[in-house]
């Protein structure tokens with residue numbers, strides 16, 4: 001083995017001095033090995049670490065010039081000609097064809113100052129993109145011509161090599177690539193003037209509820225009449241094999257739309273009756289019609305497309321098939337109203353409508369790269385806002401806008417966090433601000449590291465936030481030592497990722513712990529995420545225990 005690649009993407013983060021020093025010590029020791037080391041960095045730039053990273057005693061360095069093209073200058077300032085410089089020129093995190101002429105300009109800029117050996121590479125591992133575009137036979141041919149999956153990206157690299165070594169042979173491919181880039185930029189498929197007009201009209205009137213939370217809370221209390229420590233769930237209930245079969249049969253045309261609707265309505269009715277008999281305070285319809293919280297919305301929005309086989313690894317052995325946002329996003333018609341409205345018609349308890357938020361849809365999709373991500377987020381937000389307003393009009397008193405992946409969009413460097421948080425919060429507020437004060441907006445987030453962005457989360461101004469905490473034993477509460485969270489909050493007390501059935505005592509203890517930092521009249525009682533992966537028999541017992549816990553706290557409070 002001549003070369004070993006060692007991945008150190010941590011070099012694109014803020015690093016304590018001790019860690020930097022450790023790099024030097026460790027790589028000095030590795031230097032004695034006979035193999036050559038390629039130190040690979042990606043997902044961002046080396047920033048102020050450029051000079052020390054370039055001086056580490058390794059044979060080569062890989063840099064991500066897709067996410068951080070600006071780092072090239074600093075790297076060239078510090079790089080020695082006897083080393084190999086690997087240029088990450090092809091986007092390993094997205095599915096668009098590369099502008100090969102732009103990549104060639106970058107290579108020649110590097111060439112002018114660097115006389116050593118240059119390698120051409122994707123920006124990072126290709127496990128983040130699907131394998132082969134050729135298998136996608138049903139895609140619109142124009143849009144398909146804009147895309148490159150892993151195999152096509154390797155071909156792009158080969159074309160770049162040819163363009164440098166045998167320019168005549170590469171010429172036709174370079175022209176094809178330039179045409180694809182131009183076709184995409186100019187295509188009427190991606191531009192929707194109506195969406196762009198709406199976008200231009202976004203101002204502060206679209207991001208403010210009518211009144212501040214204390215006023216809204218009074219109106220919501222009067223309308224909803226909930227007990228203290230209100231109980232609810234995060235949205236989904238167990239997805240049984242029958243539910244999945246009904247969805248698959250409908251998709252394949254094996255059952256009619258009328259039969260499918262009947263099946264879903266039955267499932268909703270079952271779910272509502274279960275929640276009523278358990279004694280939950282705020283009910284949900286159960287999300288049986290959804291395969292996935294992003295795909296379900298993407299399939300109904302314009303500007304999205306779905307692949308047949310575009311699977312990528314999510315974590316462990318789990319794979320997802322992210323949608324591709326290729327054009328301006330808009331909502332041709334309501335997406336969830338019929339199900340929530342039907343569910344509300346079955347019960348006097350308040351029904352919570354359930355939507356996926358714009359930031360989560362963005363963070364779990366392949367997003368167009370011809371405009372800032374914030375612009376796409378605002379387009380998504382305008383579409384979700386229409387859905388929120390339609391749910392309110394249909395008589396749904398509580399609407400949850402899930403931002404499960406809100407944190408995932410944070411840039412690697414903390415100095416860039418605020419820029420992201422500002423537009424991400426604004427996108428959420430666009431969705432949630434069109435309703436009356438008496439309509440209660442919830443949001444849900446799937447992580448417990450909350451402390452460092454608590455101010456932005458408070459700025460989202462959701463009336464209620466539910467959040468994962470049970471696994472971390474209420475670690476999030478640390479955030480409340482210095483920060484007075486103004487609105488209501490449901491720190492999850494039932495860990496839905498664990499097969500264990502939580503006892504009432506466990507949950508009472510967690511709630512008491514929460515009560516040390518959060519006023520009892522701010523607290524909600526709920527699981528820490530959706531229940532779709534669990535079985536009814538466990539869910540019934542766990543929720544019954546959770547409701548007992550809420551009752552125990554109410555009796556103490558009286």
Ligand code: GLN
Nearest residue numbers: 234235236404446530531
């Ligand atoms: N409402 C979604 C559900 O209950 C939320 C899922 C999530 O947070 N990942 O399934």
Ligand code: ZN
Nearest residue numbers: 445446529530
């Ligand atoms: Zn969750």
